[in-house]
Amino acid sequence: MDQNQNQNNGPRNDGPKNKQSLLVILICIIISLVMVNLLGRMSKGMTSEVEYSEFIEMLDKGEVESVSLKADTLTVTLKKQKKMGSPTTIYTTLMEDSSELVKRLEKAGVEKFNREKQDVVSEVLYTLLSMVVSVVVMVTLMSFLFRRMNKNGGMMGGVGKSKAKAYVQKETGITFKDVAGQDEAKESLQEVVDFLHNPVKYTTIGAKLPKGALLVGPPGTGKTLLAKAVAGEAHVPFFSLSGSDFVEMFVGVGASRVRDLFEEAKKNAPCIIFIDEVDAIGKSRDARYGGNDEREQTLNQLLAEMDGFDTSKGLLILAATNRPEVLDPALLRPGRFDRRVIVDRPDLKGRVNILKVHAKNVALDESVDLEGIALATSGAVGSDLANMINEAAILAVKNGRKAVSQKDLLEAVEVVLVGKEKKDRILSQEERKIVSYHEVGHALVSALQKDSEPVQKITIVPRTMGALGYVMHVPEEEKFLNTRKELEAMLVGYLGGRAAEELVFDTVTTGAANDIEQATKVARAMITQYGMSDRFGLMGLAETQSQYLDGRTVLNCGDATATEIDHEVMKLLKKSYDEAKRLLSENREVMDKIAGFLIQKETITGKEFMKIFREAKGIKEPEIQDAIEQKNEIVE
Ligand code: ADP
Numbered sequence: 001m002d003q004n005q006n007q008n009n010g011p012r013n014d015g016p017k018n019k020q021s022l023l024v025i026l027i028c029i030i031i032s033l034v035m036v037n038l039l040g041r042m043s044k045g046m047t048s049e050v051e052y053s054e055f056i057e058m059l060d061k062g063e064v065e066s067v068s069l070k071a072d073t074l075t076v077t078l079k080k081q082k083k084m085g086s087p088t089t090i091y092t093t094l095m096e097d098s099s100e101l102v103k104r105l106e107k108a109g110v111e112k113f114n115r116e117k118q119d120v121v122s123e124v125l126y127t128l129l130s131m132v133v134s135v136v137v138m139v140t141l142m143s144f145l146f147r148r149m150n151k152n153g154g155m156m157g158g159v160g161k162s163k164a165k166a167y168v169q170k171e172t173g174i175t176f177k178d179v180a181g182q183d184e185a186k187e188s189l190q191e192v193v194d195f196l197h198n199p200v201k202y203t204t205i206g207a208k209l210p211k212g213a214l215l216v217g218p219p220g221t222g223k224t225l226l227a228k229a230v231a232g233e234a235h236v237p238f239f240s241l242s243g244s245d246f247v248e249m250f251v252g253v254g255a256s257r258v259r260d261l262f263e264e265a266k267k268n269a270p271c272i273i274f275i276d277e278v279d280a281i282g283k284s285r286d287a288r289y290g291g292n293d294e295r296e297q298t299l300n301q302l303l304a305e306m307d308g309f310d311t312s313k314g315l316l317i318l319a320a321t322n323r324p325e326v327l328d329p330a331l332l333r334p335g336r337f338d339r340r341v342i343v344d345r346p347d348l349k350g351r352v353n354i355l356k357v358h359a360k361n362v363a364l365d366e367s368v369d370l371e372g373i374a375l376a377t378s379g380a381v382g383s384d385l386a387n388m389i390n391e392a393a394i395l396a397v398k399n400g401r402k403a404v405s406q407k408d409l410l411e412a413v414e415v416v417l418v419g420k421e422k423k424d425r426i427l428s429q430e431e432r433k434i435v436s437y438h439e440v441g442h443a444l445v446s447a448l449q450k451d452s453e454p455v456q457k458i459t460i461v462p463r464t465m466g467a468l469g470y471v472m473h474v475p476e477e478e479k480f481l482n483t484r485k486e487l488e489a490m491l492v493g494y495l496g497g498r499a500a501e502e503l504v505f506d507t508v509t510t511g512a513a514n515d516i517e518q519a520t521k522v523a524r525a526m527i528t529q530y531g532m533s534d535r536f537g538l539m540g541l542a543e544t545q546s547q548y549l550d551g552r553t554v555l556n557c558g559d560a561t562a563t564e565i566d567h568e569v570m571k572l573l574k575k576s577y578d579e580a581k582r583l584l585s586e587n588r589e590v591m592d593k594i595a596g597f598l599i600q601k602e603t604i605t606g607k608e609f610m611k612i613f614r615e616a617k618g619i620k621e622p623e624i625q626d627a628i629e630q631k632n633e634i635v636e
Helices: 011-043 052-061 098-108 120-152 183-197 199-205 223-234 253-268 293-308 348-359 370-376 382-398 406-418 429-448 484-505 510-528 559-586 588-601 606-617 621-631
Strands: 064-070 073-078 089-093 112-116 165-167 212-216 238-242 271-276 315-321 339-342 455-459 470-473 542-544 553-555 603-605
Touching (some): 052 089, 052 098, 183 199, 183 223, 183 339, 223 271, 382 406, 429 484, 429 559, 510 553, 559 588, 588 603
Parallel strands (some): 064 112, 212 315, 238 271
Antiparallel strands (some): 073 089, 455 470, 542 553
16 A cells, blocks of 8 residues: 555565575685685696696707606796797696606706605695685675675565564654544544553553554545554554565464564554554454464464553554454454544545645646535545546646646546546447437436436546446535435436437447446345335345445345345336336437437537527526425536
8 A cells, every 4th residue: 555565575575585695605606616726726836737748849859947746747847938928837747657757857858856745734725725715705795695684584584574664753744634534533543642642641540541443444545544644643653564464375474473563563662553454364263254374373463462562551553454344353352453443435525625635735726626526526535536636637737737727627537437538449420329329318317307416417438447428427415315216216317328229229239238237236225225125125135245345235035035136126127217218208309409419529518418408398597497496406
């Protein structure tokens, strides 16, 4: 998630390190060999070797001054330099009996001949010296290498070491001001900050201090940011690491890392340990989620350490997860992670504040209305919003502007939600027509129904995330509840695209796959979770599994009921589809007009859409305005 996981001391780097040390050892050996060779040569003097026959030739020519024999090596000193650069001393190996050599020397008139005894002492000394030199070279290089590896905590010596990276306040530099829209979470954590500042205040009254807090919420809502802000506010060091950093191939390493982390943290107390994605180690030991010895050992160690430390020292553990349901109950009991701080998706006000925080350092022009952007981004999390602001700034630069405008921001919202415009995808005339009718089908059904959101924009420009066109809805206000009528209207809206295709072209295409998926999801939820079916009444038939991730549900009923549920879903979808077809066929003329306009323009705004809609339906504008105020009806 952030830089603290990108340390270069992990086992991932052991491979290159192993290679490096092998290379160094190899270099040592080569250097030693070269040195031994050099020493050998030095001991023989700077001489050159010649064939024995060559030596005899020189002897015959009278070029030899003196000869000395040691073992079977003859060292020969020549009378004078014959050629420039040729050596004055040469050596050769004796190839005959030494008495024969003596005769030859006498014959050639060489008087200086001495026979050296083999010097055993110097031989041994020479061997010893070369060994000592090579060992010294190797030891020096190896110790240098190990010192470097230890510094990085790598190789085997560092496996059990904690990989947590300590941040001091100066480095996190983040305070609660940087976290927007999570007021409740901040409030709960404010106490924790106070406790880190002044633990004595709590202990004197006899209050037990919290050991840990679990930050729970969907990805990107600012859990890591909040943990950093706690450290920043409390001005204490911040040890940050991810749950997966503990998990290693070798059994026992995780546990040893936990031990090491706590030891390190205790030395630095008061401080905060932050474990991101704690579910990687804290998964329930129940075999339902798959057993794993290493993980269980690591978890046991974590539990033991959490029991073992003294809170009065000011050590606090924060952990983040988006899957609280899989955590081991032992981890959640009082005395361990006894506080649960929910960091949920921001609401409208929260989104506005997050946009403001991120827009602080971005030049905005007067057209910008962050509230409008927040309205259009229902369901977006903090990281999405941060991304949108940045995308908008990049767009403004690309268009050669000095400040970001509302148009850039809206475009950025679309880039984040549906991808960039895919200009190189050329649709055939027929396909453009189908896509136009499909999108107008959605929009028209929405506009014709009282309980659906107004249309903001319709486009048939393909996007990189796969959409060939889409309708953008922007609600007038944020909703936390949906009525049955609204959900039914939503279903008709989803199926409006397919209904238009069938009505106009008398055939259907693959373009409705995503609509069908969404509609089925809503219909299924209405029947199994919201108690909105006449057939099953209030019976709860499904359970949410991962509330903070994809919100997946599992059925909680018998097979026969599951089959009946499928029938009910089918019935509901069919009813909605028929309704969509009815609405569109009654308004065929309006649909043709808007679709024709859309084919021409590629993108039309909500205003343009409503103008054609009203003209075709013969509705005067003020009338509709009144209607909105009175009945909260559809607006542009
Ligand atoms: P999480 O840990 O929940 O997955 P992060 O804390 O890593 O999410 O958030 C990622 C980024 O999104 C942050 O660095 C920040 O820029 C932005 N962000 C998320 N939530 C908020 C928020 N509430 N206020 C401001 N910025 C936020």
